[in-house]
Amino acid sequence: xxxxxxxxxxxxxxxxxxxxxxxxxxxxxxxxxxxxxxxxxxxxxxxxxxxxxxxxxxxxxxxxxxxxxxxxxxxxxxxxxxxxxxxxxxxxxxxxxxxxxxxxxxxxxxxxxxxxxxxxxxxxxxxxxxxxxxxxxxxxxxxxxxxxxxxxxxxxxxxxxxxxxxxxxxxxxxxxxxxxxxxxxxxxxxxxxxxxxxxxxxxxxxxxxxxxxxxxxxxxxxxxxxxxxxxxxxxxxxxxxxxxxxxxxxxxxxxxxxxxxxxxxxxxxxxxxxxxxxxxxxxxxxxxxxxxxxxxxxxxxxxxxxxxxxxxxxxxxxxxxxx
Numbered sequence: 001x002x003x004x005x006x007x008x009x010x011x012x013x014x015x016x017x018x019x020x021x022x023x024x025x026x027x028x029x030x031x032x033x034x035x036x037x038x039x040x041x042x043x044x045x046x047x048x049x050x051x052x053x054x055x056x057x058x059x060x061x062x063x064x065x066x067x068x069x070x071x072x073x074x075x076x077x078x079x080x081x082x083x084x085x086x087x088x089x090x091x092x093x094x095x096x097x098x099x100x101x102x103x104x105x106x107x108x109x110x111x112x113x114x115x116x117x118x119x120x121x122x123x124x125x126x127x128x129x130x131x132x133x134x135x136x137x138x139x140x141x142x143x144x145x146x147x148x149x150x151x152x153x154x155x156x157x158x159x160x161x162x163x164x165x166x167x168x169x170x171x172x173x174x175x176x177x178x179x180x181x182x183x184x185x186x187x188x189x190x191x192x193x194x195x196x197x198x199x200x201x202x203x204x205x206x207x208x209x210x211x212x213x214x215x216x217x218x219x220x221x222x223x224x225x226x227x228x229x230x231x232x233x234x235x236x237x238x239x240x241x242x243x244x245x246x247x248x249x250x251x252x253x254x255x256x257x258x259x260x261x262x263x264x265x266x267x268x269x270x271x272x273x274x275x276x277x278x279x280x281x282x283x284x285x286x287x288x289x290x291x292x293x294x295x296x297x298x299x300x301x302x303x304x305x306x307x308x309x310x311x312x313x314x315x316x317x318x319x320x321x322x323x
Contacts, residue, residue, distance in 0.1 A: 007031065007174060010079045010105060012094060014040040014067070016142035016274075017114050018085030019150040023051035024182025026060035033066035033074055041067045043147035053143075053152035055183040071101040078106030081175050083136075084124075085114045088289030091123040099127035110171055112136050112161060116274070117289025118200055118297075121164050130165040134172055137161075137195040139202070140184060141271050154271045156264065158185035162192030197248040201237050201256055202264060203273075204291045205230040208311035211275040211285065212318065218269025221261055229307065231257060233291070236305040240294050243301040275315070282322045287315040 007030045011018045014036025025032050026049065034044060044067035051058040068074045082105055086094045091113075098105060111128060113120045114136045124133045141154035159179065161172050169188040179186035189195060206217050209226055213219075220226040231253075238253040240246075250256040278285045291308040298305040 008079045010082045013085035016144040016150050019049055020142045023049055023058050024179045024184050027058050027182040028178045030178050038069050040147040041069050047148050050149040054155050071104045074104050076104040079109040082109045082111045088115050088117040088286045091120045095124045095127045116286050118293040134163050135192050137199055154268050156267050158187050160189040160195045162189040194248045201234055204237055205233045207273040207275040208315050210273045211279045212314050216270050216272045217265050221265040232307040236308050237294055239303050240298050243303050244297050
């Protein structure tokens, strides 16, 4: 392959997020292998990876990293990190595939889940020791124009990486440094649970309505009708958090909504969610890892969440019609 590096990383999932993070690591001469779909792997092997948009242009030439369609074909070695960048509905399949190929990834690799929603860590902990599983909270917008090209379109805050199971963040510090040095702000956090639920609040309120109505975030916040719907969705998420013992950075829903409407939405007003992009492309969405996760937890605790149920059903209706 023509490259050697101290740190070795497997990016499992060559979509927009996977390529965006891979571009940072490649800029720092990290050894990177990417597992991607056939068209993406072919483009990466022929043309390399290209990143544009916020934080400037970056890229890596073909042959300076590995790109494969399956772990069977992967060169196989003891990776330091496996970055899981698949959609949340693929978590079970990804975890099973990685567990079957321990000989390819090594038994010491830290798994970092660059995924939306709640519940992904629980899936991976069925196959790997919890001390090896980390979560990343990403509120950077990536858009893939071509199979090997990704644009960073919006950035609200640094990528945060932490563990739901361990207070020891030292094992993940080198990865954060490499991503940060490669162009995207990234840091460890001892409060990843709060971060993930903060993103759940943001995504559950915005993504399904933006997808159903086919509008960017700012349009939703500009109309009283949709603001009322988002207020109710967020209030139900808070009720579920209280019932399940989870926490976020705001004490009350009103505290969250104040920041939501004054800072979070304005900073990403032009952004069209990945859920809208998936529906536009006729693909499956991550609704069941977002509002669907809220609904599941609510049913377990006997909490009523009619607004989250409604938006789940609306998105599911669109998916079924397009299937």
